[in-house]
Amino acid sequence: MRLPDDRPPVSLRRFRPTDVPFVAAIVADALREHYDPSLYQSLSAEWPDGFLIAADPHDVPVGFLLGVSQVEREVRVLMFAVDRNHRTQGIGALLMSTFLERSRDRGYRRATLEVRVSNARAIRFYTRFRFSVIDLLRAYYSDGENGYQMARDLP
Numbered sequence: 001m002r003l004p005d006d007r008p009p010v011s012l013r014r015f016r017p018t019d020v021p022f023v024a025a026i027v028a029d030a031l032r033e034h035y036d037p038s039l040y041q042s043l044s045a046e047w048p049d050g051f052l053i054a055a056d057p058h059d060v061p062v063g064f065l066l067g068v069s070q071v072e073r074e075v076r077v078l079m080f081a082v083d084r085n086h087r088t089q090g091i092g093a094l095l096m097s098t099f100l101e102r103s104r105d106r107g108y109r110r111a112t113l114e115v116r117v118s119n120a121r122a123i124r125f126y127t128r129f130r131f132s133v134i135d136l137l138r139a140y141y142s143d144g145e146n147g148y149q150m151a152r153d154l155p
Ligand SMILES: CC(C)(COP(=O)(O)OP(=O)(O)OC[C@H]1O[C@@H](n2cnc3c(N)ncnc32)[C@H](O)[C@@H]1OP(=O)(O)O)[C@@H](O)C(=O)NCCC(=O)NCCS
Pocket: 002, 030, 031, 080, 081, 082, 083, 086, 087, 088, 089, 090, 091, 092, 093, 094, 114, 115, 116, 119, 121, 122, 124, 125
């Protein structure tokens, strides 16, 4: 059982441009997607505190959560992944809890995200963070897979 002070050996910080290759490698492996590097920089410029990097003791990114706000009073988790060799250490939970806390502090009232219907692990993770499925998104992903939209309030 995890003790309250049994924190994963990472520090959370804002995204920096030099993180792009590391973030892109995590995205390629974990999310099987490739984005233009400029996307990360432009999204981070919109809300620097919404792009959280979990860095190892050498300051190398091992996980990240990229949040945006496209609807008033609402945040959306656009990308979220932890390097496969660093999973199940609580890094994902640290990223998500910090993100939700910051969003609430900034006055956002609701958080949303999308997830592949086959991604049982992530759905279980989000359910534990009190997200629920609010919609089925047909052929949402580029390979034709359906997605779930999940949401929760930020009371
Ligand atoms: C979803 C994801 C980000 C979670 O990251 P993570 O760092 O592994 O998350 P945590 O370690 O906080 O929690 C994951 C699991 O490990 C368990 N865990 C956490 N710390 C642990 C520890 N010290 N020892 C054993 N288990 C632990 C948690 O209970 C949790 O269990 P679950 O699998 O039943 O949900 C990660 O699995 C991932 O990158 N997946 C691929 C990309 C993806 O699917 N992203 C979401 C797209 S919408």
